[in-house]
Amino acid sequence: MKAVLQRVTRAQVTVAGEITGQIDRGILVLLGVAPDDSEDDARQLADKTIALRIFDDADGKMNLSLEDVGGALLVVSQFTLLGDCRKGRRPSFVGAAQPEYAEKLYNVFIAAAGSRRVRVETGKFRAMMEVELVNDGPVTLILESM
Numbered sequence: 001m002k003a004v005l006q007r008v009t010r011a012q013v014t015v016a017g018e019i020t021g022q023i024d025r026g027i028l029v030l031l032g033v034a035p036d037d038s039e040d041d042a043r044q045l046a047d048k049t050i051a052l053r054i055f056d057d058a059d060g061k062m063n064l065s066l067e068d069v070g071g072a073l074l075v076v077s078q079f080t081l082l083g084d085c086r087k088g089r090r091p092s093f094v095g096a097a098q099p100e101y102a103e104k105l106y107n108v109f110i111a112a113a114g115s116r117r118v119r120v121e122t123g124k125f126r127a128m129m130e131v132e133l134v135n136d137g138p139v140t141l142i143l144e145s146m
Contacts, residue, residue, distance in 0.1 A: 001037040001045050001105065002081045004030040007054050007139035011074045013123040014130040021121030026071035027054075028133050031109060032081030033102035034095055041145035042105045046112035049073070054139055062139075067117050075113065076123040076131055077106050099126055 005027050012022040029049060033042075050066050050073070057063040066073065079102060083091035096102065103125045114120045123129045 001034060001041045001109075001145040002032045003045055003049065003143045004078070004081065005049060005052070005054070005141045005143060006030075006133060007136045008074075009134045009136045011131070011133035013074065013076055013121075014132070015124045015127045020124050020129075021074050021076075023072035023074045023119070023121050025069065025136075026118075027066055027073055028131070029073060029075045030078035030081060030131075031075055031106060032078050033097040033105045034082055035097045035101070037097065037105055037145060039105065039108045042108040043112040045143060045145050046109045047116075048143060050113060050116050050118055052141070052143075054141065072119040072121060073113050074121045074123075075106070075110055076129060077102065077125045 008026060008028050010024050011028040013020050053065050054062050055064040055069045079093060079096040082096035083093055084095055085091050106125055110120055110122060
């Protein structure tokens, strides 16, 4: 499982002209699922995302978590994170999980995040989405399940 985290001042996802998820201060998560990922991977990655200390404290140091600042999470499925561009000019997506399995783990991630003290918004799985964000910092990190 791979996640690109972007600390944001605001972000939203639109599908067919309708906003499906919107947050102010928080983290935008682009989430990709591989075939060998598990439900435990999804839960651990959600916990790590929420506990990661990437928000500034009073001294301007990255020392606070999403929970500490009362931020929200916007989770967007992103199978292209598993694209392999090492050969040729067209990405290969054989490293991405089949949609049914990926959606299951995407939902496990969302449920795990929702069980914490943060608001969780989402995109729409398997939809063409427009993602807008204002990256705060900019701070962008990549997390991968072990």
